[in-house]
Amino acid sequence: MKINYRQLSILVFMSFIALKCLALPGLLYVESKNMSMVVTLVLMFVDFIYALLIIDLMKKSNEKNILDFMTRCLGPVLPRIFMAVLIVKYALVVANISKGLEFFVVENFYNSLNWIVFVLPLIILVGFMLYKGIRNIARVSELICWAIFFGCLYIALKSIAGIDVLNFLPAFHEGALPLIKSGYTHMSWFGSSTFLLMLFGKVDFTNEKKLQVVKYSFLAIALVMFVHLVFYGLFDVTSPTHNFCISDISQYSSGQSSIDELSWLVVSLWVTAQAVQLALFGYAMIQAIKFTFNIKSNVFPILFVLIYIFVWSFVGEQTVGLERIFLSHFSSILTIFTAYVIPLILYVGYVVERGKGKPKKKGAKNEKVKVNI
Amino acid sequence: MKKLKSIFSPRKIIIILLIIVGIITVPGLNMPAMSETEAIVTMLCMDKQDENIVVSATVLSPGPNNVPNYQVFTGSGQTLSNAVDAVSLTIGKEMGFAQCEVMALGENLCDIGVMQTLDFMTRTKKVGRNAYLVSFAGDINDFSESMSNLNKEKSLSLEKILKFDERYTLIKNSNIENFYIGYFNDLSLGVMPKVEIKNTEDDNAIEVASGGQSAGDEAETKSGEKEKKYFVNDGSISIFKKGKRVFDVDSKMVKKANFFVNNEQEGALVIENVDDDLYTDATVIVDVVRKQNEIGVRFDGDTPVYRNHMEIVVFVEQVLGNQPKENLLKRNKDFLTKTLLERIKEKVQNDMQDCIDFCKTNKVDLIDAYKHFYKLTNKKFEEYLKITGKENYLDNIKFEFDIKVSNEY
Numbered sequence: 047m048k049i050n051y052r053q054l055s056i057l058v059f060m061s062f063i064a065l066k067c068l069a070l071p072g073l074l075y076v077e078s079k080n081m082s083m084v085v086t087l088v089l090m091f092v093d094f095i096y097a098l099l100i101i102d103l104m105k106k107s108n109e110k111n112i113l114d115f116m117t118r119c120l121g122p123v124l125p126r127i128f129m130a131v132l133i134v135k136y137a138l139v140v141a142n143i144s145k146g147l148e149f150f151v152v153e154n155f156y157n158s159l160n161w162i163v164f165v166l167p168l169i170i171l172v173g174f175m176l177y178k179g180i181r182n183i184a185r186v187s188e189l190i191c192w193a194i195f196f197g198c199l200y201i202a203l204k205s206i207a208g209i210d211v212l213n214f215l216p217a218f219h220e221g222a223l224p225l226i227k228s229g230y231t232h233m234s235w236f237g238s239s240t241f242l243l244m245l246f247g248k249v250d251f252t253n254e255k256k257l258q259v260v261k262y263s264f265l266a267i268a269l270v271m272f273v274h275l276v277f278y279g280l281f282d283v284t285s286p287t288h289n290f291c292i293s294d295i296s297q298y299s300s301g302q303s304s305i306d307e308l309s310w311l312v313v314s315l316w317v318t319a320q321a322v323q324l325a326l327f328g329y330a331m332i333q334a335i336k337f338t339f340n341i342k343s344n345v346f347p348i349l350f351v352l353i354y355i356f357v358w359s360f361v362g363e364q365t366v367g368l369e370r371i372f373l374s375h376f377s378s379i380l381t382i383f384t385a386y387v388i389p390l391i392l393y394v395g396y397v398v399e400r401g402k403g404k405p406k407k408k409g410a411k412n413e414k415v416k417v418n419i
Numbered sequence: 420m421k422k423l424k425s426i427f428s429p430r431k432i433i434i435i436l437l438i439i440v441g442i443i444t445v446p447g448l449n450m451p452a453m454s455e456t457e458a459i460v461t462m463l464c465m466d467k468q469d470e471n472i473v474v475s476a477t478v479l480s481p482g483p484n485n486v487p488n489y490q491v492f493t494g495s496g497q498t499l500s501n502a503v504d505a506v507s508l509t510i511g512k513e514m515g516f517a518q519c520e521v522m523a524l525g526e527n528l529c530d531i532g533v534m535q536t537l538d539f540m541t542r543t544k545k546v547g548r549n550a551y552l553v554s555f556a557g558d559i560n561d562f563s564e565s566m567s568n569l570n571k572e573k574s575l576s577l578e579k580i581l582k583f584d585e586r587y588t589l590i591k592n593s594n595i596e597n598f599y600i601g602y603f604n605d606l607s608l609g610v611m612p613k614v615e616i617k618n619t620e621d622d623n624a625i626e627v628a629s630g631g632q633s634a635g636d637e638a639e640t641k642s643g644e645k646e647k648k649y650f651v652n653d654g655s656i657s658i659f660k661k662g663k664r665v666f667d668v669d670s671k672m673v674k675k676a677n678f679f680v681n682n683e684q685e686g687a688l689v690i691e692n693v694d695d696d697l698y699t700d701a702t703v704i705v706d707v708v709r710k711q712n713e714i715g716v717r718f719d720g721d722t723p724v725y726r727n728h729m730e731i732v733v734f735v736e737q738v739l740g741n742q743p744k745e746n747l748l749k750r751n752k753d754f755l756t757k758t759l760l761e762r763i764k765e766k767v768q769n770d771m772q773d774c775i776d777f778c779k780t781n782k783v784d785l786i787d788a789y790k791h792f793y794k795l796t797n798k799k800f801e802e803y804l805k806i807t808g809k810e811n812y813l814d815n816i817k818f819e820f821d822i823k824v825s826n827e828y
Contacts, residue, residue: 163443166439167439167443170435170436170439174432208592212790212791212794212795215794215795215797216793216794216795216797219797281596281600282600282604283600283603283604284596284599284600284603287599294548297547297548297549298549298596299549
């Protein structure tokens with residue numbers, strides 16, 4: 047079952063905004079202060095370039111899947127290693143989303159929430175989506191994409207009157223070094239395009255509309271930047287104390303009665319979008335597991351991913367500060383390697399391999415041999 | 420795979436989902452309503468009395484015909500946590516603060532510092548950071564009872580009063596979030612509106628029964644007379660430095676400080692002794708219907724210059740004193756004579772200068788001069804601060820006022 051080009055663009059859109067509108071803005075502020083938006087903008091733009099690069103490779107390759115493509119370009123050994131590393135990256139993203147989602151629901155909706163009441167339905171939902179495959183995930187994303195876009199826009203616009211533009215000054219007061227450091231520390235929130243690697247052979251490019259991915263990506267970047275602009279404009283120095291950017295913006299106005307139902311509806315929809323993202327990266331994890339261990343059936347990888355989400359939620363619930371993993375050197379390096387190094391190696395490998403396979407000019411030795419044959 | 424497909428057929432999935440929904444909802448239906456186990460706190464008052472922290476919670480309980488029923492419960496303890504627990508023990512319910520709209524802090528608590536209290540309430544007890552923050556003078560029991568009665572008898576609520584203040588009179592928003600922003604900034608300056616419960620009737624005071632057990636009851640004094648309490652919200656504010664209250668600013672000064680803030684201030688300016696072709700020694704009351712500020716900062720050499728360009732639209736509301744009867748036939752805009760315009764300018768300018776002097780004397784930056792200089796002239800201002808220090812930086816700033824008064828929208 048293949049997804050079409052529009053659905054691919056929407057998946058890119060959703061993955062771009064997925065981890066950016068909860069804890070990230072607050073965390074970035076600790077190091078990069080009022081210039082945090084620059085970090086987000088630069089890294090999202092890099093993600094966008096890599097998304098285009100991977101989609102370009104996807105179009106050029108005629109393979110059924112990424113493993114075949116990698117094997118063609120890089121030989122038989124490296125792809126398995128890369129796949130194993132990618133499993134870890136996807137596992138990290140799944141953990142980040144599931145932890146954020148649980149924390150978000152507990153903090154925003156019901157603070158006495160029974161953990162199992164939250165996790166069990168979530169696992170069933172994700173399990174069902176994983177079982178139905180990428181087309182199902184893409185269709186659900188298609189359904190909620192514009193609602194998420196306009197919902198977030200509404201929340202940000204509603205609070206825009208309260209922002210103080212002075213909060214963004216002085217620009218680059220402490221130079222660029224804190225921004226680089228902050229970008230590196232929070233790298234695991236970026237590298238959204240990695241899931242595209244697992245969509246090789248799963249996209250139908252026949253009805254491709256020109257620049258559709260570019261349009262959706264820019265829309266996602268613009269939306270995230272606008273939400274961050276409002277967030278920093280409102281909260282300034284207290285930004286690090288806000289873990290839930292999108293819902294905290296909606297609750298900025300004084301008085302509980304000022305929070306309207308529509309904002310809550312958008313926040314609820316955001317939870318759904320996060321669950322879909324969990325399924326998307328769960329799907330990528332399943333594919334990577336299947337390629338690495340040469341498993342044909344979906345059953346065991348799906349079960350593994352679901353158990354992983356369950357265990358992570360349980361361990362995360364019991365152990366305070368486990369989310370520090372996301373801020374470690376390990377996750378930063380892992381993200382850089384999987385999101386930026388692997389696609390680059392692949393592209394170079396592809397170019398080299400294509401060079402080898404090209405028919406040489408007349409008079410070349412190989413051609414002579416061919417004629418002789 | 421086929422086996423798996425047979426297990427996960429749509430019908431079976433629906434049955435599994437129904438079973439799960441049943442597992443969750445049936446025990447849920449068997450449980451008591453949340454309002455039976457959790458008290459919905461809409462306002463929380465706190466103060467320090469002797470060595471104890473006293474907490475007074477206004478609890479909303481659903482009444483018949485959806486009419487809200489507010490009740491006040493009080494508890495005390497050595498710590499805030501103990502005091503909250505004491506209230507819980509009294510009413511036999513957990514305290515739920517998610518709907519808390521106002522947090523009122525007594526003067527004694529404000530004097531020893533409020534940040535730990537706020538941190539505990541927002542972090543541990545989950546009071547929303549958008550809850551209004553207000554300081555109050557007077558006895559905590561009187562205050563919370565009065566607020567409850569204000570609601571019951573006059574259909575007024577402190578939340579709505581503060582919302583109005585925020586729009587028209589306060590120089591900063593009065594929620595916990597804004598107090599935090601002020602606290603975490605370089606100057607660690609916080610502003611909180613101040614209300615009062617008094618025994619004597621003043622101007623602008625609302626009579627509220629207090630000390631009674633239920634709505635409308637009034638406490639009886641020893642002599643048998645009914646005691647009355649008055650709620651006063653005149654627009655005064657409390658100033659906090661590093662989380663501690665340092666002094667209060669009266670409403671007149673707050674009004675003057677408002678000339679530096681872009682809020683929707685509406686208010687009257689009283690211009691006395693106006694004498695010209697139209698007026699004869701008159702007292703003219705003009706209503707400010709719109710105000711637009713533009714704050715600009717720069718350095719002239721080593722001297723920092725703070726410029727407030729302000730455009731105000733006024734409307735002559737009332738003329739006191741003996742005036743010729745022809746005046747009654749004039750059009751509205753004719754009342755704004757050149758002399759009056761000059762006098763309004765002069766009045767506004769004097770008010771602003773008073774505010775600057777007050778800020779310099781009390782070393783409190785009500786006009787956000789620090790923020791503007793730091794943000795817009797960063798390096799130069801940092802050098803300037805090295806000379807003056809953070810306490811005295813206002814002293815050498817040159818203030819320029821450029822005021823435009825008109826009656827045209």
